[in-house]
Amino acid sequence: MRVASSPSATVLSGSVGALLDVVDAAAPAAGGPRTLVLLGMPGIGKSTTLDALVKAVGERGVGVHRIAADEISRRQPFGLVSGLLGLEPVYPPRSDTADRVLDAVESLCVEGPLTLCADDVHHADADSLALLGRIASATRVLPLTLLIACRPLPVRDALTALLARPDVRVVEVVGLDEAGLAELVRARFAAPPGDELRSFLDSTHGNPFHADVLLDDLERRGRLAVVDGVVTVSGTTEDAPASVQAGARAHLALLDLAARDLLQVLAVWGRPATVEQLAAVTGANPVSLLGPVQAVVSSRVARWTDDEMLTFRHDVYRDVVYADLAPPLRRILHAACATQLHASGGMSTQILGHAGGAADRTEPRSALKVAATELAYAPAQAADLLADAAELAGNGPDADAIAVARAGALAAAGEIGAAESVARERLLLTRDAATRDELTRLRLHAIVSAADTADAIATIDERLAGVHDRAQREALIHLRRWVVVLGGREAIGISPVTGHGNGRRGASGAAALVPSVMDLFLTARCEEALALATEAVDAREAAGSSPWADGATAPIWPPWIALFARGPEAARVLSVAARREAQERGRGWLLPYHLFVAATIDHLSGRWDDAVAELDAGLEAATATGTGWLARPTGALLQIRTCRNELDVAERDLSRWKLRGLPEQFGLPQVGLAEILLGEAHGRASEAAEQARRSWSTTLDGGRLLWALLAGPDVARVALGAGDDELLNRVAADTARVPVGQVTALAPAADLVKAMARRDPDRAMAAATAFRNRGNFVGELAGWEEAAVAAAARGDQDVARTCAVRCRELASVLGAVGVERRIIARLRAHSVRLGVSGARRRPATGWQSLTPTELQVADLVGQGMTSRQIATRLFISPRTVQTHISHSLRKLDLTSRVELATTVARRQA
Structure with a gap:
């Protein structure tokens, strides 16, 4: 069957040939998406198709690692990816678990082309799902193909995000056609189906598992026979199972009571089990289970795994058994499973999962403790655990604490939108003042991170109307001031809310300091701003703030301000230290900002190729975290592209930016300046000058004197080109009044503008x-x-x-x-x-086209270093390393970092 060339396609169950075409299209030389997702309903044949595909890929000499998630997998942090790569699972997870997983992927790819295959990913733990996205990104630079099979339900946000990526190919697996069903019958009975049996099979809608169960049922009741070379059936279709689940129930009903009891224990246990484990759950002697075990295996409801554990032949059977188990009995078995896991040293997350199923009211408090301690470095897993605890707690006494912890875990994991949703929902129910205060802060953190300043201010104003506690009001007032400054919504000066401005402190504490930090910074008093920003970060540390609570006091501000106050090298030292601390402390949501700061430093210091790599990596990370403050990096990227005469690309990116409607951070029109420069590059001098006039007046009249140094030379040049002496004189006058004593890196701009005017x-x-x-x-x-x-x-x-x-x-x-x-x-x-x-221009391809950093990275790749090791050596991020490798592969016409390593070794031999 031909597969469409669009990012999504449809194949019949078992169409291995069609899927191999997709895999071939994903080969490095073909340049197609190298992550393939098989999506389909239960029993449709995803696993069978995946198995056949994996076999075919393996026969081509490609290394294959395969794993299937199960119901309990969701309770094991990083369990799916660790098992997929053969890593020893570590519990509690370590802070470097994600990096170790990615290192393992790179190491395996050194041995040759690799296919990673994960089945039933809808059951996977949240941290593994997040990492699958990063592994998908790694396919751009590794001889790696990622094959995934999952159901469309239950909805998992991380999985939904993965399927929506442009570099992921989604293939929907649909039922067998008439010929496929006939072949299924022929394979089983060595004869094709007769017309009557074809009518029976029509009721399965092509679902191969349903068809198999139907044939089991008909054969067991003696209704099938081979007559004159075809398989015939007696009776009518009226009593045939109407669905997959109905067929499974009909099959299960034929088992004796002891066998069904055993299956109930296995269904609640949630994963393959030894006979001894199943016996321990119910307190039975393992020998007493021999008969039931043999019965469920011989009936083809269960099977033995390669490591001699008992599991369901298909998870549809597990779903039906679990759903049909009476709730009181289900709770009893969950409690017994929890007891057994506790006695045998099982993971706290798995024990809590069963305790929740047992309606153990101590579970929510235990979940809070585990989320705060054992899952400190697995925030996505912590959020999942707390979601289950919230369902159990209802609106009880633990509901507030769970909501706060859950929203905090989501924020720390970078799931900003989900964090805001949890906080908003609980705010509608809670009446506890402390909880409302914390959830409001969480919600505001999420809203502000998404750059929705209007909603943030409205939320703060609504909260202020109902808060009378002086400390809480003061905190909200300072937060409001921060949002106003961040969004550039008011002139720099005296705040109508706080009565403070231009660097005067409104109160002690980190949150109160940072609006004043930015007032100082925007008025070009950068040394004072740097000292106050450092004080704010120290105050945040002393207060023991949550990982998500950096917000205004985030450690990204000192290196950014230091860039203008003291120059690139001083800023680079602070930037590297801040980025390392964020990684060690699990502040994943800050990653895009750290990359943007590093890019700004590289841009100013002339390392434009490095800046582009940092910007690309940061914008990709921002997509995952929902970060909305993208004006600075977007403006920088547009300016570099314009200076490099990549005008078509710049025009395209500018159009995309305008569609998003995001604000210019701090009221500094970075993207607006890039648009002006793009108009200048296209020869639209008068239009560029008119836009520059409007932008300049708005920004400088708003008190943002720093903009005169940042944009003065560019705007003055545009004015010269348009013959606009009025604009040129305005720029010169405004730039001359900037106090340049605290802006070392930008101070010469004042003299340059004066020189241009004269x-x-x-x-x-x-x-x-x-x-x-x-x-x-x-x-x-x-x-x-x-x-x-x-x-x-x-x-x-x-x-x-x-x-x-x-x-x-x-x-x-x-x-x-x-x-x-x-x-x-x-x-x-x-x-x-x-x-x-006389300068030798760098060519577009070949070794001479590589930038100094790309050459360094290539050399370290040739030495066998992983992305994490290279990042540590060069003081950049692993994402940026991958971006450099991607650029190098394109320039050298190579397909993977393994080829790059081989080529480097050959050149150095």
Whole structure:
């Protein structure tokens, strides 16, 4: 059967040939999605199809690892991925469990092409589901294919997100057609079905398990016979099972009482079990179970696993047995399973799962304890456990504590939207003031993380109307001020709410400090802002805040502010330390922000290729966490693409950004500036200048003086190009009034703008040199360009050419093709023509095309280092390492990091 070329397709159950076509399309050389998900209803044949596919892949010499999740798998943190890779499960999970799993994937791929196959993933634990997304990303750089089978229900958020990814191919497995059903009969009875039996089989709607159960039932009742070379059936279709579940019930009804009792214990146990384990649950002698065990196996309801454990032949049987078990009996068996697991040293999460099924009212409090201790490094699992505990607790005395812990675990896991939903639902029910305060903070954290400042302010105002406690009101007022500053919703100055502004503190405590930090920062008092930001982070640590509660006081602010206060190198030291601390403490939701800060540092210091890699990795991570503060990284990426003359890509990304409707962080129009520069690059001088005028007035009139240093040279150049002296003079006047004493990295911008307004090449050259001394390569590039143009305007062609050469050399290093073309055009307008640049341009492909960091990464890959080891060596993130490897593979026309390692070794031999 032909498989459609769209991201989703449909195949008949058992269509291995069609699926092999999909796998071939996913091969590295084909460039298709290398994660394949088989989606289908119970009994439709997913597992059978997957088994056949795995066999076919293995016969091609590809290494295969396979695992199937079961009902109890959801209670074992990282259990599915650990088992899939042959890792010893560690409980409680360690802080580096996810990294160890990804290291194992890379190590296995060194041995050759690998296929990882996970069945019944709808049963998997939440942390494994999250990691499957990262493994799917790794398929871009590894000789790796990921095969997954799951049901559409129950809905698992992480699984839904995985299926929605553009690099994942979803294939729906549907029932057998008439020919497939006939082949099923032929394989079993060595004869095709007659017309009557075909009518019976029509009732199965092609479900192979249902058809198999139907044939079992008909054969057991002696209604099938082979007559004249075809399989005939007696009777009518009226008493045939109407569904998969009905067929399974009909089959189970034929077993004796002892066999059904055994199956009930196995269904509640939830996973394959030894006879001894099943006997221990009920206190029976194992020998007494020999008869029932033989009965369930011979009836083909259960089977033996390869490691000699008893399990259901199909989970449909388990579903039916469990559903039909009377609730009181189900609770008794869950309690017995919990007791047995406790006696044998089972995992707390699994014990609590059975305790919940037993309606053990001590379970919610135990779940709270386990979530806070044993699952400290598995927040997704903690959230799952607490979800079950919340259902058991209802609206009882533990409901508030569970809701707070659950929302906190979701926030720490980066599931911001889910955290907000839990907090919002509980706020409708609780009347406890402390709980309302904590849940409001959680909900606000989620709303603010999603960049929904309007909702955040409305929520705060609603809460303020009903809160009279002075401390709580003060905290809410300062949080409101932070949201206002973060969203750039008011002018910098005296806050109408707090009565404080421009760096004055409204109260003690971290949350009260940070709005003032940003007031200081935005008014270019960066040294003061850095000192106060550091104090805020220390205050947060002293208060013992939850991992999700960094918010305004997050440790990303000191390195970001230090970049402008002290320069790139000082900021880089702080950034690396903050990122490491976030990883060690499980602050996963902060990862995108750390990557964005690192990218901003690399951008300013001239490491543009590294900046692009960090931005790409950060934007991917932001998609997973629901982060909405993307204006700064998006603006930076657009500006780099424009400078590199990648105008079509920049236009596309700008259009996508506008559709999202997200705010410009702190009221600094980073994306707006990028749009202005893009218009300039397209030759729309007047339009760019008009947009620049509006943007400049709004930002500077709002008191954000730092913007004059950040954007002044670019806006002044746009004004020059449009002949807009009014705008140029406004930019020069505003930039001149900025106190530059605390903004080391940006201070020369004031002199540069003045030089542009006066057409003074000497002052522009001095600014370029000052920028270089401060490690600001973006500023230096602008300085040499403006010095060259000013000299040309004065008729000094030699100085113009000298400055132009420096500008072009630096632009070549940065890959800033657009800047090179712009300076050539600007000088030509003054009758200064430049010769061919002496700088050697980096080619687009081959080893010479690799950036210095890409070469470093490639060399370390050749030494056999994992992404985590490389990240530690180079002080970057593992995600960024993978991004560098992806870029290198594209440039070298290779398909995996294994090929990259081999190529590196061959070059060095």
